[in-house]
Each structure stands twice: as C-alpha cells, then as structure tokens.
Amino acid sequence: MPQSPEHTAIVLGGGVSGLLAARVLAQDGFKVTVVEKNQHLGGAVASHELAQLVLDSGAESFATRSPIVSNLLEDLGLKDKIVLPNSGGxxxxxxxxxxxxxxxxxxxxxxxxxxxxxxxxxxxxxxxxxxxxxxxxxxxxxxxxxxxxxxxxxxxxxxxxxxxxxxxxxxxxxxxxxxxxxxxxxxxxxxxxxxxxxxxxxxxxxxxAPAGSAVAGIEGGMNQLSEALVADLQRMRVRMVTGFDVIAVDRDPASGDWTLIQRRSDTSERTVALSATNLVVATDAPTATRILGSHLPASAVPSVKSGPEVALVSLVVDQPSLDAAPRGTGLLVSDQVTTVRAKALTHASAKWQWIADRAGAGRHIVRLSYGRTGDTSQPIREVDLTDDQLVTLGLRDAAKLLGVSLTPQQLVAADVVRWQGAIPAPRAGHQEKTEKFRDALGQLEGVTAVGAWLAGTGLVAVTKDTYATIAEFSANVRQNMACN
Known part of the structure; x- marks a missing residue:
C-alpha cells in the first residue's frame, strides 16, 4: 500500500524483536525509524572475534519446536546455512x-x-x-x-x-x-x-516437537540473523538511528503523535528530534514501563525487574584430549555444586561442526556462563570479578567440568562478554502482570509493545509474539484510518 504521512512509526529498541517489528511495519507500508541506544543492532544476537574466529557472543541457536524461525531465515536467504548440532548430547x-x-x-x-x-x-x-x-x-x-x-x-x-x-x-x-x-x-x-x-x-x-535435534544454528553463527535483518531493513529504506538513549516519550493530545525525547549516549546532549503517529516499544521491561508508565493507569504498570547480569567467558584452548568430546556438547551445572562456579558450559567446537572445521584439529572453543541469581553462598558474585579473573576462573572450571587438564600455556585466546538484562526475569505472577499491561496499552491509540519480557525467552517465542502483535497493531491502525 502507498505510504502517507499518517503511516509513520518509530520502533524503540533495535534488538531482534524491534528489527522484526520494523520489518513487518515496513512491509505493510509504514515509514519506519528504528531507534537504539547502543551502536550495535540485534541485541543479544551478536558476534565477537576470537583467535581469528568470528563467534556468537550471545544467542548461538534456536529451538526447532516451531518452524517460525526457520521460515524467517529462509525468507532472509539463510536457509542453506541452517545447521544442526552434532549428536553428542x-x-x-x-x-x-x-x-x-x-x-x-x-x-x-x-x-x-x-x-x-x-x-x-x-x-x-x-x-x-x-x-x-x-x-x-x-x-x-x-x-x-x-x-x-x-x-x-x-x-x-x-x-x-x-x-x-x-x-x-x-x-x-x-x-x-x-x-x-x-x-x-x-x-x-x-x-x-x-x-x-x-x-x-x-x-x-x-x-x-519435530523429529531430529531440539535446536539448530547457522553456519557462521546466529549473528548473521541480525545482519540479514538490518540489510533487509536498509533495502526497505527503514531509517536506523543508533547511539541515542531515549529518556521519555510525549504524546501530542491534539494530533496523537508520539515524540521521543532523546539523550545522545556519548554527550548527554538532549534533543527532541523524532516524532511519528505510531510507536512500538521493543525494549527490556524496566525501560518499557518507565517510558510508557506515565501514559497508563498506575495499577497496570508492572513492577518487573531487569534480568540478571550474565558474563560469558569464551576460551580457545589447544588440548587434543577434547577431540573425543568427553562431555558431549556441554554441561548444565546444578546449583548444589560447590566446586564449580559456572552455571553452564558449551563445548562449541564439539557442538558445531563448522566451528571445529575452522578451529582445526586439537584446538577447541568452550564458553562458560556465569551469573546465578540469588546465590548468597559465595562472598563475591562471579560477575563482579574482572575480566582477567573470570578468564582464570573459567579455565579452572572448564578443566573440572570437562575432566581434562587445561593450563594457562594451553590458552590461545579468551574473551569476556557481559550482558545486562538480556534474559528476562519472569518471576511468579509475571504472565498475569504482562497481560494486564498489554490490556491497558491496547486502550491507547497508536502504541504497542513487544520484546522477550512479554513474549518469553528464546527466538521462537519472540518471533511468534512479535509477528502476532505487530500484525494486529498494523491492522488496527489501517482500520482506524479507514474509519476516519
């Protein structure tokens, strides 16, 4: 359908949910602007380089219980790169x-x-x-x-x-x-x-669930999903603004337009620059409720905490003993274990053949996850350690979990990536709160919200919820305009 001045939309938040929302709106004929406070688009679907290998620094797979993510990847031209993990379990x-x-x-x-x-x-x-x-x-x-x-x-x-x-x-x-x-x-x-x-x-x-593996990935890393979404939005002439931290949202009572009050992340200079008839908030829970709270009844604004801080320690090690994948594709650690501080370990070069091929024989990539919520048994939280301390701890924990010797001399490269609030914290009563929030938001014209805190964890949940929410939102906008 042809664009018109009324069909404008701002998507606040450039994670996967925000990029998907922008894509659906652009396909429906909206003139869309995506605003993200960080320089990186794609949220937790990101990459980093380690020992000349480009690896995922966040999400590294997606669930196959639904075809929705596979269909998206096919639509983005990535179908031939979908790979299944090795069968080590x-x-x-x-x-x-x-x-x-x-x-x-x-x-x-x-x-x-x-x-x-x-x-x-x-x-x-x-x-x-x-x-x-x-x-x-x-x-x-x-x-x-x-x-x-x-x-x-x-x-x-x-x-x-x-x-x-x-x-x-x-x-x-x-x-x-x-x-x-x-x-x-x-x-x-x-x-x-x-x-x-x-x-x-x-x-x-x-x-x-479909036959076969419960998860799949992309050869070269899940980070290619973010890159493909950004490229597709550029093709559709979606404007993408990074490096801006939105501190408030105002609504013109006469026109109904939404205006973002922004602060440049690097200078703290305040500007009022972006307005649109429609607004999609695709941020974490604390940001969404802060931004929209003044426009909703107080009883409908949930008190939802940000997700915990997580530190991901990636290690590249030369240890031929790991060629046999002694612990399959990785381990999940009981919180009753006191001898290991990591909560999970992924043996990436045992899980994904493309990583093993690029790393070469005898060289292995393992990734450990730190950041247990509510653990008061330790005098200091792992995420409070410096990067160097976390690497030392990660090497020790990896040796213990994998049952092999890992010395500093075998460490080729290491990196620590920290995520704050990337994983929602859905405590008891969460769904009831989010449903009430969405019901109240539905009473406002020209605004909706998406994101993992509303949809649930994982690309399947986020993709399915974003598609459904934005399709309904777009249809309502068009219907309201037709009536007027």
Whole structure:
C-alpha cells in the first residue's frame, strides 16, 4: 500500500524483536525509524572475534519446536546455512559428578522413568517418589505459580534438584522455584490437565516437537540473523538511528503523535528530534514501563525487574584430549555444586561442526556462563570479578567440568562478554502482570509493545509474539484510518 504521512512509526529498541517489528511495519507500508541506544543492532544476537574466529557472543541457536524461525531465515536467504548440532548430547554436572542428560521429557522433567540417564541421577527413593506423579490426581499442582512448585509437588525434590534445576537455571539464570510457570513452560499446565500426569505432559510436549535435534544454528553463527535483518531493513529504506538513549516519550493530545525525547549516549546532549503517529516499544521491561508508565493507569504498570547480569567467558584452548568430546556438547551445572562456579558450559567446537572445521584439529572453543541469581553462598558474585579473573576462573572450571587438564600455556585466546538484562526475569505472577499491561496499552491509540519480557525467552517465542502483535497493531491502525 502507498505510504502517507499518517503511516509513520518509530520502533524503540533495535534488538531482534524491534528489527522484526520494523520489518513487518515496513512491509505493510509504514515509514519506519528504528531507534537504539547502543551502536550495535540485534541485541543479544551478536558476534565477537576470537583467535581469528568470528563467534556468537550471545544467542548461538534456536529451538526447532516451531518452524517460525526457520521460515524467517529462509525468507532472509539463510536457509542453506541452517545447521544442526552434532549428536553428542549434553551432560549434567551434579554434586556426584558428570552424567549424560536424559533424552526424554521437557525442561528436565522426565517423560519416562525407564530412561537409563534418569536412573543414573535419581536414587531408588527418588525414582519411587517421582513415580507417584502418575498416581496423583491431575488437580495436584494445578494451581502452582512457579515451575519449581509444580515439579516438587508432583515428582519430588530429587527430580527438581538433579534434573529440572540445572536445565532451567542454565537457560533462564534463575531457579525454577521463582520462575513463573506459564511464562517459562507454556502448555505444561494444560498438558497436565489433558494427560493426567506431569511425566505424560512432558513426554507429549517432547513428542510434538519435530523429529531430529531440539535446536539448530547457522553456519557462521546466529549473528548473521541480525545482519540479514538490518540489510533487509536498509533495502526497505527503514531509517536506523543508533547511539541515542531515549529518556521519555510525549504524546501530542491534539494530533496523537508520539515524540521521543532523546539523550545522545556519548554527550548527554538532549534533543527532541523524532516524532511519528505510531510507536512500538521493543525494549527490556524496566525501560518499557518507565517510558510508557506515565501514559497508563498506575495499577497496570508492572513492577518487573531487569534480568540478571550474565558474563560469558569464551576460551580457545589447544588440548587434543577434547577431540573425543568427553562431555558431549556441554554441561548444565546444578546449583548444589560447590566446586564449580559456572552455571553452564558449551563445548562449541564439539557442538558445531563448522566451528571445529575452522578451529582445526586439537584446538577447541568452550564458553562458560556465569551469573546465578540469588546465590548468597559465595562472598563475591562471579560477575563482579574482572575480566582477567573470570578468564582464570573459567579455565579452572572448564578443566573440572570437562575432566581434562587445561593450563594457562594451553590458552590461545579468551574473551569476556557481559550482558545486562538480556534474559528476562519472569518471576511468579509475571504472565498475569504482562497481560494486564498489554490490556491497558491496547486502550491507547497508536502504541504497542513487544520484546522477550512479554513474549518469553528464546527466538521462537519472540518471533511468534512479535509477528502476532505487530500484525494486529498494523491492522488496527489501517482500520482506524479507514474509519476516519
């Protein structure tokens, strides 16, 4: 449809959700401007260079339970670069040592107690307690607020501590006891009602996923998704403004236009430069609620904390003993482990063949994740360490987790990437709060919001939610204009 002055939109936030929102609006004929406070577009889908290798510095895969991301990549010309991880599988690191992770179930919830991997990490009493799940009425746990509460009441503490907590904490950085059930595990509550047990619900979710690997990646790194989105927006003449920190949003009561009050990140010079009829806020939760809070009823503005700080330590090491991938594609670490401070390790050169090919024989890339939320057992948080200290800690933790010797002499290169708030913090009641926020936002004309804090963690959730939200928003704008 032809552009008109009324069809203008500002997208505040240049992460993947913001870029997707801009793309949909541009395809619908809007004249779009993307505003991002950082110099980098793409948010946590980013890259860094280490030992002449371009690697992902944030997200390095996407879930294949839905074709929505694969379809997007195909649309962007990246279909031929989609790759599956090697079949080594992941491991768990528990107080008793390293164990292969079960291959059945969902989010660590076992779908079968006959799985040998499940029997390795649960003792006899733990298995017997877990099996009560199939005897309990479906009503038990039906009103659980958190994922941890549901698992504990139906399967017991061993399943929660040895299976679910390492998996969930590795993904969400927070313990399942504080994570909102319906946000981090959508469909699980309904699955319990439908199938009568948590194990059956987990097995059904697993079976519903496409055959093959649960995740996929891009040869050369997921960072190419951000680059392809930016290139596509440039082709559609979307304006992209970086280095501007928006401190407030005003709305003209007469025209209804939205105006961004900005502050240059480098000079703190305030300017009022950008206005549009429509506004999409694609930022983290604290920024979105701060920006939009004055335009909404106080009762509809959720008190949502920023996600925790995470430090990713990437190491390039020369250690031929790792050629055999002794811990598969990586490990998720139980929070009950006291000898290792990392919460997860990815053996990138064992997981992705393209990385192994570019690194060469005997050279390996491992990435460790630090930043446990609510851990008061240590005198200092890992993320408070300097980069050099984190590299030293990472080398020690990697040796312990992988079961090989790793010395400073074997370290070829290292890098530390820190992310603040990149992963949402969906505590109990989160979904109820976001639904109330979106309902109130729907009463305002010409504005909507998207992002991981509203959609849930992961590219599938973000992509699906952004498409649906922006398609509805665009249709409403066109309908309102037709009526006027």
């Amino acid at each position: 992941s491991w768990l690191y528990l107080p008793g040592g390293a164990y292969p992770a079960p291959s059945t179930g969902f989010m660590g919830i076992p779908g079968s107690f006959e799985d040998p991997a499940v029997q390795q990490v649960l003792n006899f009493a733990g298995i017997q307690r877990a099996k009560l799940d199939k005897l309990l009425p479906a009503s038990v746990g039906a009103h659980a607020k958190t994922l941890g509460e549901l698992v504990r009441v139906r399967m017991g503490s061993q399943v929660l501590n040895n299976l679910v907590a390492p998996v969930v904490t590795g993904v969400h950085t927070m313990h399942p006891d504080v994570l909102d059930l319906d946000t981090v595990a959508p469909g699980l509550r309904q699955g319990l009602r439908t199938h009568g047990s948590l194990a059956a619900a987990a097995a059904a979710i697993r079976c519903a």
